[in-house]
Amino acid sequence: MKRIVNSEQIRAVTLAIVIVGIGLIVFGAYRYLDAARQLSDNMAQKIQESGTEISNLSNGEAQMLMSADIQRRKLLQQQNYAMIFAGVGLALAAAGWLAGDFLAARRAVKLKLNQNP
Secondary structure, eight states: OOOSSOHHHHHHHHHHHHHHHHHHHHHHHHHHHHHHHHHHTOHHHHHHHHTOOOOSOOHHHHHHHHHHHHHHHHHHHHHHHHHHHHHHHHHHHHHHHHHHHHHHHHHHHHHHHHHOO
């Protein structure tokens, strides 16, 4: 009976899974670091970190601070999603690597069995 997929095709698929995983890790790291850089310049983040209490703001200042807080929340959400992307990438890279290692071990056992009559 003929196999539908040969071992070289499976090896290519596992390599592709590893490459996609590494790509997701790089993408997640870039998005996380970009959000961290933008957060360091955000006024609402600076106020949140310092713990100072704000009082007696004019209408314009309050709107500016509210806008900065909305941007801060979006950046924190971006960091959370970046961590998820990097985690999925790490899982894919590990799964692809393990699958490739498993297939290489199976191939080595088959070769050893074929050589010893």
